[in-house]
Amino acid sequence: MKSMLTSQLGESLEVLALAEGGEPWLAYLETDPAADICHHHAWGPIFARTFGLQSLLLLHRTAGEIDGGVPLIVFDQPLTGKALISMPFLNYGGILGRDxxxxxxxxxxxxxxxxxIGADYMELRHTGTGLGPIADKTRENRITYRLDINRPADEIFKSLRKQLRTRLRRAAEQNLTPYLGNDRLDDFYHLFAMAMKEHGTPVMPRRFFESVLAHLGGHARMMIAYKDGRPVGGKLVMQFKDRATMTWGCYPDRYKHLLANYHLTWELIRQSALGPIHTIDFGRSEPxxxxxxxxxxxGPVEVPIFVDYLAADPGKIPNLKPENTKFKLAIAVWKHLPLGVTKLVGPHLARYFA
Structure with missing residues (x-):
């Protein structure tokens, strides 16, 4: 017998565990231009192993064929209540559909x-187009940045602004050594923990990145820059279809002068130009x-992000922005803790900061 969380929601809608989406869901994602790596069914076991979170997939079928859906993570936060989020800890997610x-x-x-489920609200992170009036509330304070690289690298370089070309030349003068692969997680995680401490944010558990690299397979790779054998900056790159998304960048302040971020970004562009990757996604930021x-x-195309909320009580949708006074003090305190303490305590707190 199907449980309450794995059942029909009418003739066309079905709820199942995200991991059970499998190849049929992946085949649909390949056909939907709005689909992203964040919609992948592999996030089900990743979030289960890392945080013990339950994941769902709400599927829509027409004549038995999948033509839409949304992955959702059941997320219980002490400060904000029970939520369904698509997708926590990731830039994007949200509802996909044929029309x-x-x-x-x-x-x-x-x-x-x-x-x-008895949840208080649902958060859906859409790119390009949101739910409009269907949503009870929409936040529009973030955008993402996508650069077309389906052309020769030298042509891309010449199209960049003069100031950026100068910085890239300065980055090249630092004699950094780039690494692209999946077997140097210790170096990446140390950089990531340092950067998160400086941001005032609890660091994700190491096992989260272990799970990402294991379950997403060839879709995820680490990029790390080394100076005289020392790791000085890094990011995780996730590839899906013809797009590579840069995420979880870690560039500690003490190494900022080495311009590792510029070096690794250009290295990714240079290696990817005229290959199967046609677009570089820089991830989300606030204007x-x-x-x-x-x-x-x-010089990328700027794509708006619509964070849409559906709520049991629209008047009680939480304010999760960092400028919320609930978070300001915590951020300030976290920045001044020893790195060892943040690496020990942070993984236990990170699950509450999606």
């Missing part, structure tokens, strides 16, 4: 799923932030 009618039907199913300034400098 607007399918997406609308899935959104209606999402409301029913909220009731069945006016340092991240925005860095990413927009490469």
């Amino acid at each position: 607007e009618a399918v997406r609308r039907e899935i959104a209606i199913g999402c409301r029913e799923l909220l009731k069945r 006016g932030s340092g991240g925005h300034d860095y990413k927009s400098n490469w």
Whole structure:
């Protein structure tokens, strides 16, 4: 017998465990231009192993064929209540559908799923197009940046702004050694822990990245820059279809002068140009932030992110922005803790900061 969380939600909608989406769901993702690595069914076992979180997949079928759906993680936060998020810890997620009618039907199913699970709200991270008036609330304060690299590397370099070309030449003068692969997690994680401490954010558990590299297979790789054998900067690159997304960048302040971020970004572009990757996704940032300034400098197309909320009580949708006074003090304290303490305590707290 199917459980309450693995059941039908009408004639066209079905709820199952995300990992059970398997090849049929992956085949649909290949056909939907809005689909991203964040929709992949492998996140089910990744979040289960790392945080013990339950994951769901709400599927829409027409004549037995999948033509839409949304992956969801059941997320219980002490400060904000029980939520369904698509997708936590990731830039994107949200509802996919063959057309607007399918997406609308899935959104209606999402409301029913909220009731069945007894969750307080649902957060859906859409790119390009949001739910519009269907949503109870929408945040539009972030964008992502996508650069077309389906051309020769020298042509891309010449198209960059003069100031950026100068920085890339300076980065080359640092004699950094780039690494691309999956077997130097200790170096990457040390850099990541340092960077998260400086941001005032609890560091993700090491086993999270172990799971990402294991379950996403060839879709995920680490990039690390070395100076005289010492790791000085890194990022994790996830590839899906013809897009490579840069995420979890880690560039500690003490090494910023080495320009490792510029070096690794250009190395990824140089290696990928005219290959199967046609687009580099720089990840999300808020307009006016340092991240925005860095990413927009490469001349990408800016794509809006719509974080849509559906809620049992629209008046009680939580404020999860860092400027919320609940988080300001915690961020300030975290920045001043010893690195060893943040690496020990952070993984136990990170699950509450999706």
